[in-house]
Amino acid sequence: MTTTGGDLAARLMGDMDPELLDFLKTKVNTFIKWDLVRFFHENPHSADTAANVARYVGRDVAAIEAELGELVGTAVLSRQRIGDMAVYSLTTDAAMRSLIEQFVHACDDRQFRVKAIYHIIRGMR
Amino acid sequence: MSDRVQTGIAGLDEMLGGGFLSETANLVEGAPGTGKSTLGMQFIYNGIQRFNEPGIILTFEEFPQQYYRDAQAFGWPFHELERADKLRVVMTSPEVSQADLERVGGRIESLVREIGARRILVDSLSHFERLARDPIDLRRIVYAFINALKREGLTGLLTRESPALIGESSTSDEDIAFLMDAYLMLRYVEIESSIHKALLVLKLRGSDHAKDIRQFEITGSGFEVRSRFEGREGILSGSPRRMAESFVEAFVRR
Numbered sequence: 001m002t003t004t005g006g007d008l009a010a011r012l013m014g015d016m017d018p019e020l021l022d023f024l025k026t027k028v029n030t031f032i033k034w035d036l037v038r039f040f041h042e043n044p045h046s047a048d049t050a051a052n053v054a055r056y057v058g059r060d061v062a063a064i065e066a067e068l069g070e071l072v073g074t075a076v077l078s079r080q081r082i083g084d085m086a087v088y089s090l091t092t093d094a095a096m097r098s099l100i101e102q103f104v105h106a107c108d109d110r111q112f113r114v115k116a117i118y119h120i121i122r123g124m125r
Numbered sequence: 126m127s128d129r130v131q132t133g134i135a136g137l138d139e140m141l142g143g144g145f146l147s148e149t150a151n152l153v154e155g156a157p158g159t160g161k162s163t164l165g166m167q168f169i170y171n172g173i174q175r176f177n178e179p180g181i182i183l184t185f186e187e188f189p190q191q192y193y194r195d196a197q198a199f200g201w202p203f204h205e206l207e208r209a210d211k212l213r214v215v216m217t218s219p220e221v222s223q224a225d226l227e228r229v230g231g232r233i234e235s236l237v238r239e240i241g242a243r244r245i246l247v248d249s250l251s252h253f254e255r256l257a258r259d260p261i262d263l264r265r266i267v268y269a270f271i272n273a274l275k276r277e278g279l280t281g282l283l284t285r286e287s288p289a290l291i292g293e294s295s296t297s298d299e300d301i302a303f304l305m306d307a308y309l310m311l312r313y314v315e316i317e318s319s320i321h322k323a324l325l326v327l328k329l330r331g332s333d334h335a336k337d338i339r340q341f342e343i344t345g346s347g348f349e350v351r352s353r354f355e356g357r358e359g360i361l362s363g364s365p366r367r368m369a370e371s372f373v374e375a376f377v378r379r
Contacts, residue, residue: 043189045215047225047232052218056188082231083224089232 016115023103024116027074029123032059032067034116037076040090041104044097047080047089076100130178130244130280133171134164136350140326140335145280145307149330150271152250152302154285155311159322160343161284163199164311165246166192167347168282170201173211178243181236181279182214183222185252189214199347210240219253223266226273237277245274249284250301264300271304306330311341314365316357324350 016024028034035057040046046056050068054061068088071077075096080087091097106112129144138144145151155161169180182192192214196203206212213236217225225231236242250267257263274281285301287310302308308328314321324341326334340351357365 043216045189045213045236046217047215048217048221052221056216082221082228085221085224087221087225 016112017102017106019099020103020106023099024119025123027071027076028103028116029120030067031120032064033071034120035059036064036067036071037100038104038107040077040088041100044090047087049085049087053088131171131176132164132168133175134167134348134350136339136341137324137348140324140339140350141307141329142332142334145282146329146331148275148278148280149306150274150281150283150304151307151309152283152285152305153309153311154287154302156287156289156313159311159313160341160348161286161311162187162192162195162246162248163343164348165248165282165284166196166201166203167199169212169244169246170196170199170203170206172244173206179211179240180244180246181233181240181242182212182246182248183233184214184216184248185219185222187216187248189216199345201347213240213242219256219270223256223270223273226270226277234277237279242277242279245279245281247274247281247283249286251284251286260300264304267301268304302328307334314354316365323354 028037036053039053039057043056046053048056050065051061053068054064057064068077068079072079072088075091075093077088078091080089090100107116128147129138129142130147130149131138131144132141153161153164166182169182172178172180182189184192193203203212203214207214215233215236222233225233253263253267253270256266271281271283283305305328307326307330310323310325310327312323312325314323322341322343323338325338326336328334337353339353342349342351354365357367359365
């Protein structure tokens with residue numbers, strides 16, 4: 001009997017907190033978004049342009065600009081216009097901040113990380 | 126109410142005639158590793174713990190995690206102070222902070238109101254140099270920035286890197302020092318094959334201040350100002366000489 005990719009994924013994700021699973025599926029569904037969420041979680045008062053955030057996380061601005069936009073779209077980050085600049089910062093919504101904290105802490109667990117990585121890779125195919 | 130904002134660092138407050146003047150911008154310049162950020166963190170920490178004056182750290186380079194770690198090494202629990210709404214460590218860039226302070230109800234203004242901040246550490250002013258090549262433009266930008274901090278009722282300690290490790294520096298933006306209410310210099314000094322650190326208050330607008338050059342050290346509990354350099358001159362050159370040697374050079378060997 002063979003196990004399909006779908007079965008394996010279902011088994012891997014079965015015991016994951018549904019809220020975190022949804023967060024992973026709908027919000028942090030790329031490795032760049034994962035980096036960005038972690039950065040803003042660790043620096044909750046940071047507010048900066050895409051170019052500067054790219055420097056902080058060690059990525060190319062072209063690689064993160066669209067991802068920042070998607071995180072704004074899913075209410076993880078907020079975007080403000082300051083002068084002629086678009087400035088990104090962590091959402092002030094307490095429920096979302098709590099979910100982000102839950103996610104970052106869950107990532108301390110290797111098992112969770114492996115599952116999250118598997119899910120992201122699967123989503124990218 | 127006292128018009129002095131004490132740093133809480135014994136020796137330094139005495140050199141400053143009691144502390145910085147309230148709602149002023151105060152520059153601390155020094156080479157890498159001299160202790161500018163430590164002095165700034167201690168100014169913020171003492172403000173919170175000893176004088177009930179919440180503070181903000183505005184960083185343009187170091188990650189907040191670095192400040193938490195460095196502060197913890199001195200026994201200053203910055204994480205706890207943030208949770209208690211006494212401190213905010215904000216990582217941003219000069220261009221964003223400048224534009225933010227120019228508008229009404231900006232992020233920094235909101236943070237000041239949120240925690241009732243009275244002090245700010247800006248680490249470091251050197252990063253403003255990338256906003257303007259022209260010294261006049263740079264001076265205009267920094268002038269607007271420090272005026273905005275004063276408008277918010279903040280007493281600021283602003284650090285600036287000095288390019289020279291030993292001896293006098295030749296910064297291209299000396300104009301900036303004219304904008305500041307106080308100007309403190311931290312210097313490395315070589316004496317008998319060992320490196321010491323020197324502190325000098327070059328300027329304190331509107332107040333008398335100590336004119337001597339003091340030794341200081343960074344110990345496990347932070348910045349400690351020690352005695353003045355006795356019997357030596359040329360401290361700021363980085364390689365001081367004994368007074369007697371210079372006396373002989375000046376008068377005997379003629």
